[in-house]
Amino acid sequence: MALTPDLIVSADGATDDDTRLTLAYENLYEVPRTIVERFSDHIQYLDISHNKITNLDAVVHFKHLTSLIADANPITEQCAIPPLPKLQLLWLNHCKISSLYPWAGKLKESCPNLVHISLMGNPAAPSYFNGGTFYEYLQYRLFVISKFPSLNHLDDRRVTEDEKAEANRLYRRPLVERIVDPGSGGLSQLIHGSVSWNAFQKKMNSLWTREKQGPRNLLI
Known part of the structure; x- marks a missing residue:
């Protein structure tokens, strides 16, 4: 990708902190190679929001990255997040x-130390603002929380100890295995993607409703 002089100057002078790089609103389709070569060895905070980026492969070169802001890009669940073991904050609003499944599991493998994730405004993050029901919102939160034991914030809300306990109860392996027909491969059926996220979510909703044992103190 050809770079304009303005983009280089903008990147060089975006902030007085040389660990932060902002490339927002630059009409980019990818993170330019020249930017990667010049900045990847020391950048910890990268903002590439409000562009046209669909592929994040180049971000893997930012070895010290702890925060990635990629809001308002046409990123789908087909976009693989590269291994970023130091990443703690990820915004994909x-x-x-x-679809969260199996995307969230792959994200956990690539970024196991995330403490703040924000996915607001995505079809896979139901809320009152996009037509989602309370139970869909609750399941979304608990499913994501179950993947990241170290998570402190999801979207605009702090993760509570009650949510962590409920996420562990609801999505622990024996419970998940029970929603898949043992004769059709058990949990491996889910792992290999033959069960859609929508079907999985509906079954979890039904099973969760049957298994509730009285009111729970979930501050959601």
Whole structure:
């Protein structure tokens, strides 16, 4: 990708902190190679929001990255997040992620130390603002929380100890295995993607409703 002089100057002078790089609103389709070569060895905070980026492969070169802001890009669940073991904060608000399964599991493998995730405005993050029901919102939160034991914030809310306990109860392996027909491969059926996220969510909703044992103190 050809770079304009303005983009180089903008990147060089974006902030007085040489660990932060902002490339927002630059009409980018990818993170330019020249930017990667010049900045990847010391950048910890990268903002690439409000562009046209669909592929994040280049971000893997930012070895010291702890915060990635990629809001308002046409990123879908087909976009693989590269291994970023130091990443603690990931914002993908108002992107095009329509399914959490198996995307969230792959994200956990790539970024196991996330403490703050924000996915607001994605089809896979139901809320009152996009037509989601309370139970869909609750399941979304608990499913994501179950993947990241170290998570402190999801979207605009702090993760509570009650949520962590409920996420562990609801999505622990024996319970998940029970929603898949043992004769059709058990949990491996889910792992290999033959069960859609929508079907999985509906079954979890039904099973959760049957198994509730009185009111729970979930501050949601």
